[in-house]
Amino acid sequence: MRPYLWSPWRTASADPSRLAVAAGPDTCTFGELTARADALGRGLRARGVPDGSVLSTDIPTGPRFFALALAALAHGYGLFPVEADLLRSSAGHRLTADMRVALHVTDDPAATADSLALPCPVTGDESLVLAGAARPPAPGPAVAAGYLAFATSGTTGEPQAVPRVRPRRPYRGVAVAERYAAGPGEGPHLMANASYHLGTLGPALYALQAGSAVIVQRDWSPALFTALADRHAVASTMLSPDLLVDVVTAGRAPAVPLRAVFHGGAACPPGVKRAAIALLGPVLHEYYGTSRSILTEISTQDWLGRPGSVGRALPGIDLVIDRDGTALPAGEPGEITAHLRAVDREGGDDAVLRTGDVGFLDAEGYLFVIGRAGNGGAQTNALLxxxxxxxxxxxxxxxxxxxxxxxxxxxxxxxxxxxxxxxxxxxxxxxxxxxxxxxxxxxxxxxxxxxxxxxxxxxxxxxxxxxxxxx
The missing domain is CATH 3.30.300.30 (ANL, C-terminal domain)
Known part of the structure; x- marks a missing residue:
């Protein structure tokens, strides 16, 4: 089946009572979700937030968060989700300043304003909804779509803000591809890790836009994961390697077979992945990228032929293995760099993204990631x-x-x-x-x-x- 364009608003028009998001007892339908997203968008305009401004939020993943995310995408704002603990740490002020946040949107504005000293105003999402509800919908000029931006995970030091490029065209949804097991006729996506990260949030937001419900698992355990997958007849999920280990160790797959299991964000030991394939089936989709862009993808079938690979570059991206400015031949390890598509580049930025990772390409262009780059000692550690x-x-x-x-x-x-x-x-x-x-x-x-x-x-x-x- 060829990919087709879809959006939550199309799902809401076709089936407004279809479940959109569930996080424990907090649920909403597609009709409710898109109505709230539009009210938030009108509320931001009523408040005078300029087009294209960056908003930050610490609203937990669930119906209110995804409504704000859709409001940003459809109404032309950048959204920078920041974990509550990180926002309240010494890095919180720096991250919001580096991202040039114009407004912080939260579900508890009084407590947030009292406890934080952010370099921007703070407002509640409910107040924006009320302001938007008082402002009737009115046709206006189409604005360029919004986007989500992220911070690095901070594994090697302080997290860093990673700005992203705003699309040039109005929001139209996502291209629905059959291999991702998402769409109006598919079961839900289970967001097993409820954190703000491109790797965990990206597949969930994709599934929601494609027409699938999102089930948010806020408390992790492999037993609850299996129970939620069975209860909701889940079609897809994302499992970071540590959660994949837990599922493999528990040794129980959902009764209704999953159709797509995404994983990425960290290297997955080949033994763990083989055990996951044996347990869950040949449905694993591994990807590799940074907080700025996904760069590669590999299916289970391709991985079994090249164990340890994270796949080939996505269309429009050119991967180069670099050492001291020289491109290396197949099999030679060096820093992984990517020549990005124009749509993924900042206005005046270089087209080359340095990932900070060491790896090599095989003769057919499949990427193998070894570890983090750095000085000579760091690369030796990566090989170890x-x-x-x-x-x-x-x-x-x-x-x-x-x-x-x-x-x-x-x-x-x-x-x-x-x-x-x-x-x-x-x-x-x-x-x-x-x-x-x-x-x-x-x-x-x-x-x-x-x-x-x-x-x-x-x-x-x-x-x-x-x-x-x-x-």
Whole structure:
């Protein structure tokens, strides 16, 4: 089936009572969702917020959040979702200032205004809805579509704001592709990780625009994941690698087979992915990108032919492996750079996006990501991680520098730690890599961001503090 264009407003017109979003007891239909989105858009205009302005929000993912997201897309605003804890941290003021936020929209304006010192006014989404309801719909000139912008996850330091490009055309929805298992005739998408991140929020927002309901799982457990998938006959979901490990370890698939399981945001050990395919079926879609743009995608079938790959570049994107400004041939590791489509570039920005990751392309253009780039030591650490990640029973790994490199390894079989430790030592020795100190943990024990990535900076800080303690 060829892709076709669809939007929530088309779903609302065809079936206004169709479930749109459910987050526990908070639910709304497509008719209610789009009516609220339009009221929010008119409320922003009534308040005098200029076209194209950036809004920030800490409204939890659910009906009110998705209404605001659709209002931004259809009425021409940028939306910068910021986790409540991050907003209240020392980075919150800097992030909203760097993103040039004109207005912060929240579900509790009194508490937010009292507890934060943001460089912008604060308002409640309900007050915008009331202002919009008092302003009757009126035809006007079509405005360019809005967009969502994100912050980096902050695994290696402080999170950074990542501005995005505003589309040139009015909002028209999304191109619905059959392989993503979303659309007016499909079951819901289960948002198992309720965080603000391109990797977790992107598939949910796509499914909603395509005509599928979104079920938000705010409290994670593999048992609740399976229960929600069965209760709602879910068609698609997104699982970050740490959640994929939990589902594989629990060993129970939904009774109604999932049609698409997206995963990305961090490297997935091949052993974990094979176990996930065996449990859930050949329905995994892996993607790779940054907070600015998705760059590659790979299906289960392609991955089984090239285990460890994250796929080929999406149409219009050209991937280049770079070392000191020189493009490298197939098989040579270097920094992953992407020549972006014009639609993904800032007005005067360079067309080349430096990802900060190390990887290589094979002869057919399939990308393999090794780890984070940096100085020579950082790239050696990335190679260490790549080697260890490929071993059986490894569910995640991070190498950080201390007095010497320390290899933090999560495993599904902590009772077999001596066997795994020997296997790690043999794999490292066979590749002439430096021998790190190896620390083993059960799966899920290391500190993580809201999007499921290991907090490298926290581990490095802990190691530095330990090295300063008297023995």
């Amino acid at each position: 991680e790549h080697v260890v990640r490929a071993l059986p029973d490894v569910t995640d790994v991070v190498v950080v520098d201390g007095p010497g490199p320390v290899c933090h390894v999560e495993t599904r079989t902590p009772d077999r730690s001596p066997v795994l430790a020997r296997a790690i030592g043999e794999a490292i020795a066979g590749r002439s890599l430096p021998v790190p100190r190896i620390v083993l943990y059960p799966s899920g024990a290391l500190p993580r961001t809201a999007s499921g990535k290991i907090r490298r900076a926290a581990l490095a800080a802990d190691g530095a503090a330990a090295s300063r303690r008297p023995s």
